[in-house]
Amino acid sequence: MRKHIVLILICLVTAGWLPAQNRYELNSGWKCHPLSQTKDRGENISNPSYSISKWKNAVVPGTVLTSLLANKEIPDPFYGMNNEKIPDIYDTGRDYYTYWFVKDFQENTPVNGEQIWLTFRGINYSCEIYLNGQKVNKEKYEGMFLRKTFNITGLLSKNGKNRLAVIVYPPDPVGKPNGGQGGDGRIAKNVSHQYVAGWDWIQPIRDRNTGIWDKVYIEKTGLVNLKNPHVITLVPGKRIPGDKQDEAVLKVSAELQNAGNAKISGTLKYEINGDIVTQKVSVDANSEIEVSMPDYTIKNPKLWWPSGYGNQDLYKIKIEFVDESNQKTQDFEIVQFGVREIQTEWNSHTRSKEIYVNGQRIFIKGGNWIISDAMLRFSNERYDAEIRYHRDMNLNLIRIWGGALTERPEFYEACNKYGMLVIQDFWFSGDCNGRWLDPLKAEDQWTRRKYPDNHGLVLESAIDMIKMIRNHASLAMWCGGNEIKPPVDILLPLRDTILPKLDGTRWFIDYSNSDEWSYNFLGGNGDGPYTIQPIESFWEKQTWPFNSEVGSVGVGDYESLLRFIPKENLIAPRYNPDAKFKEDVDPVWTYHTYSGVGYENHILPYGEPTDIKDFAMKAQLVNYNQYRALIEGFSSHMWEWYTGTIIWKTQNPWTSMRGQMYDYYLDPNACLFGLRKGSEMIHIMCNPVTKQTMVVNNSFEPLNDMMLVAKHYDYAGNETLLTQEVLYMEASHSKKIIPLQKQLEEKLKEDGGFLYLQLLDRNQKLVSDNFYWYPNAKGEYTGLNKMNKTEIKVTSRIAASGKMEISITNAEKGPVAFFNRIAIVDSKTGERILPAFYSDNYISVVPGETKNITVEYTPQPDVTPKVVVLGWNTEK
Template identity: 30%
Template sequence: MIGRRDLHNGWVLSCNDTGRTNLPASIPATVPGCVHLDLLANRLIPDPYLDINEITNDWIGKAEWVYRLVFEAEPDGTQVQELVFDGVDTIATIRLNGEEIGRTFNMHRTYRFDVSSLLRSGANELSVTFHSAYAYGAEMEKHYGYRPNNYPGPGNLMRKMACNFGWDWGPTLVTAGLWKPVRLESWDRARLAETRVSATLAGGDGLVKVHVRLARHGEATPAKLTTEIGGVTQTVTIEADAEEISFDVRVPSPQLWWPHHLGAQPLYPLEIRLEDESGDMLDGYSKQIGFRSLRLDTSPDAHGSAFTFIINDVPIFACGANWIPDDCFPSRVTAERYTARIDEAKAANINLLRVWGGGIFERDEFYEACDRAGMLIWQDFLFACASYPEEEPLRSEVIAEVRDNVVRLMPHASLIIWNGNNENIWGFDEWGWRPIIENGVSWGLGYYLDVLPKLCAELDPNRPYYPGSPYSGSMDIEPNDDRHGCKHIWDVWNDVGYEVYRNYIPRFCSEFGWQAPPTWATLQESVHDDPLTPESRGVFHHQKATQGNDKLVKGLAGHLPVPQTMDDWHFATQLNQARAIRFAIEHMRSHRDICKGAVVWQFNDCWPVTSWAALDSAGRRKPLWYAMQQAFHPRLLTIQPRGDGLSAVAVNEKTLFWRSKISGKRMRLDGTVLAEFEFWRLLCDRFEAKEFPLPKDIARAGAADEEVIVVQMLDKRAFHYFVEDIELRLPAPEFGISLAESAAGYDVTVTAKSFLKDLCLMADRLDPAAVVDSMLVTLLPGESHVFRVTTKRQLSAEDLAAGTVLRCANDLVTPR
């Protein structure tokens, strides 16, 4: 049996920069990890996430670093001894006992070195020298020539996490280190060099396709592979002169794996054993397998061409969000943190996460958690917002990286698409790259249209590949066309207000977003300005978008007044973010017959920052999280303009039809009913958006600045206002509060004495660890709502101060 021994304990770190005389000659190091974390753990640098400490750490990415380990070994001379590095970040020279065994140039692949002839009995010294990524980038620019990049740094000239070099939501923290496990493997005769597994359906049966490639040592002899799954055991023989074999395993009538909003996620343990002729175990492979069918429909239709994921023969609407690396130092993200983040996404009614191409292929634990949760995964290949050389040595690194990661990730039921790149085809077409890199200079298109699809077809033919996001299916069509493929909407936020979302009905929107600061607790933990203002040094430093703060205020125009205090700025910009995305999602879902996906930019953050995220870097929910939970609910009721009137639109993503009385009224904000209707039974079938035209006496206002439409269908309620808040005569907020202790904390009941629009309880202002179950609640006069707050802190009614903890749109427009 193959022996695997982790080499994680006893590492030390040193800096080869002679100018750094303040550093110890030897620094205790953690593997997996990185230089920044080791320096931070040893109190040698300030925390780069706090205040403006990021800029004091710039030197780290420009220095040369050495990790060293002395470990004991007892090689017996009969086995192959291999050092395996699952992740080396990034430009490194590896030596064993003073002899160079290899060089690495790619953060995203596994490296394996045969050290049988170098490994000694007793003490062995392993060293990994990390060279500056900046210095390597400068060399590569001379080699390839200039290639446009939308963000700083040479990330497009090497295979390293691009957002390390800074993004419009991320700091410049250029890492180096052994960010994934390191181990010594010992084996003889044969091992599994590559195991490709895919699972699909064949009629009512499950079909597991297996392709195995062996590495052999010594005299080749026959071997056998035994596969067990779902009660089926199957053995095949690999002849002595063979190194590869493919075979299928058929599993009768398995339970189907579904996205979480449609069904359960049964997973079947798969075991593959490599044995010699006598039955001795040589190597093994284990995975959890889910059975489901999958295809991407891009067929032409009356509106252009579709972009619809069909799972188990069901066309789904993707209620999604983009996922970025959850930490600037990915080794710090634990399996438990992955699970917690994915649980938060699921609780927000998200059914798809897009792993964005400027980051990393996440670790196995991420995809395993998505399999268990029924969370669909859109996986970008790692090309983002830049042009990429297609010449050597980058080309070979790309091929090796893609092969490693496709083989590693293809067994996961949650993974439903490989996507070639993020915005690079769009960038070439519309960002002014064309005149810079014309005349045959490579920029990445050969990867997206040739290299990647060929590799996917060879390795993982049962899963769709698409060349880019956005992309319209052909280079002959503008890449961000509403009528085809997937679209990004970024004039909204950057240039125009969120009302412009209604100008677009995309086939699938894979990016759209709106900014806001993190929660108050996260802001206070990370920035210590006194006073804290939108423009104070630390707050401003944690805003990476070009003119981001200006756009926050500009985006309020026509909706909410310009805030005059820090508290109001914080709440108004968070509220505006939530409303903008809720507005966009409801619009897109109301056109379900045309649009089959809304993927918000973005779900998570990698550090404390003003950004487009719904969940900030501390894992705290912003108001946007609650807006997404409401707008992505499998059953949505919304009021939308249709023709010269208004329609209530019921959208049903559940597996059962939705049949209910629908009723509504036009009323003054003081509660006076001006007109009402009731329709006994509206039927919205599963996977349908059903429109119900509102009667004219409901849809037309008498006094637009003091009226609202309220439509109800079972427990779902939709509101429509004829003017924006800045013109709406919202009353001064009046309400009563009562508290009752609960098992988890407190139930806070708020009873409206006046109309309350988008009422929020900012739980983190009571306790940084507190979580509230609901937010953005609109109450008519006399109505009550119970906020359930999870906290261990003792609270009283006096703690729930209006204007800081309890907020609503009213107090931005008409203060008490």
């Protein structure tokens, strides 16, 4: 019996079962072949007797390029200049990347009314589907954002051996990658993503991501197929996280499709908290209906909260349809959801939206998200790691940018888990869709304003995508497009009919920098800036009250650069005031979109870089300061100037150098840890202009009997206590505490120095600390370059599988151990173990102090982790 159980579990894993009903994924064993090398028709190719022995292995889900890469027919397009070695579809023509995909699978002819369904969760861009010599899709199937399900019961082979053949055609037109945002813009004539023709943070994807890019699965049901269940939760009043809660309301509905030739009556039901909720229903032959079930009152519900504010509790229910004639379950779906309610209000003081969750106002600290992988190589593990990094940055929202796609359910599952609210854009951008004059675009503004060509397909796709993701607690808002509204005949039905009917619980904003979101009283486009700023500007220069895009930098450290830049091109940029972007930059760096990120004047105060390693280290100093100052500046004016901000951007789907907190390989840089520090729920900080100390309390509870301690350290390590004061503070508030300008000016004048802030509770437990480094009166960090070396003691232990605890202790006498980068590496290869999640990094340790760091990672067989610490004035 034990052997049989193990065998069953192995079969379930290898077949790719999904967490719903009798369903399995077709995710291996595919073959592919270019259209240009065969003239055979789909009826022939899909016949199991047709020979595909000379066809190549295919990656599904995947694209043509991912299959070519897996077969080593192209080089890695993310490394060096390799992308230039791959033919672009604009030059080759669409047939070059038009491919057949074939999958043989075992499925016996069903009995007793069982129905077999074939579902595609995403193809790009259009396709013809054949099964066992017969065409499956009688009507045209096109559009990147459209699921399609086909009843294949009558098409299955009697001997159980079946062949599925799919020919996938690229978008049309493919667009010319001429260096513009979205190339010449014509890629937007399709209902698909736009970045594939190139953007200022990515080079063109040569096949425009043609392929069966999302999951394909087989599903077995009875005569009634239960589809698109919908769960709504209503949480009235203003709630506080905790064990005892007032009641909440659960509203559940589902679609029922009768594939039989006779009416079927039965009961739609689910169970929750030991109660069974039912609704009797009849479904006519060959028809489909939507059924709403009685509202259910959840007593003392466990609520879902954004990260930092409370738990991310989730419920799971099994919704099933039971045939009254035989009491058998015809079909069921398992739905996971969180009990929470999203609301918005207009703040008339800031002139921007405020977001509420369960009645509580949330100050938004968000990041703009493009896509997990530019070649659509998605995985649950990568989604989990990326969203966890966002949680670890103390962010509470992610915005899905409109030039990419509707994110996958697995993305939303990770956001549910880690407490990330999500704004989901629809598929428009100001660049391609005609907001501005642009000489690089092939067609004029008025023409581009009508993109895509097929408005009906846009609405059909929107309806389907809304149904796909609407049950997720993390989904908080819908946005019509990036920096532009959809055309009016798309916008109005989407806003006034489709969303109210299919959802009706979330805020819809017409476009990302709309005055309805954040009133643009300063002029301009309503977002940015996108370059490195003097850190003072984040505190003292007012920008849009809910800025949808602000930020830019993110060059990784030396180890990160090594992964995608050939050694001969690892040449540090050099300051040149006469150059276009005031820097001389290696062309490989330029290809990976370094140019224009603006490090030039911000690294020089630390001293001109001596080599690439020195440049990368000093870039991390700039990165840390930029993002700590950015989020601190916005937080310092919480509810006064701002109701939130969303950083452009927090991640890259390829090896770009623009705007990232971690690189494509999931290695975090100093941006992540500067942002993490500045975004703490309870945070102590100092205004770089006025040297006024401040405390930010993002929590729902006031702070009582807190102690603020401020110390100055010179570059020799000498300590001066500047102030120590008790403070009280209300909830969800920022407060100015003590000015330190006069005390610091004299101490920083010659060589600069350090400011160490601590916030302690009544038990003298550390609640927040912050470590600033300051230049001298001329704005130069001369003191840093004069610092003596100091010896640190590093200890580590494995606390649990995949968890390491590290302590770094600085000597009692001597200078600060400044800006230490901790990494865990494979002791054999020396390469970093990725992803790894650090409780803190790029840390400074004052004399006589110990800092404790926790690192979590996925253990690998035969890999022994080793700790490496590299600092400004410490030996490796």
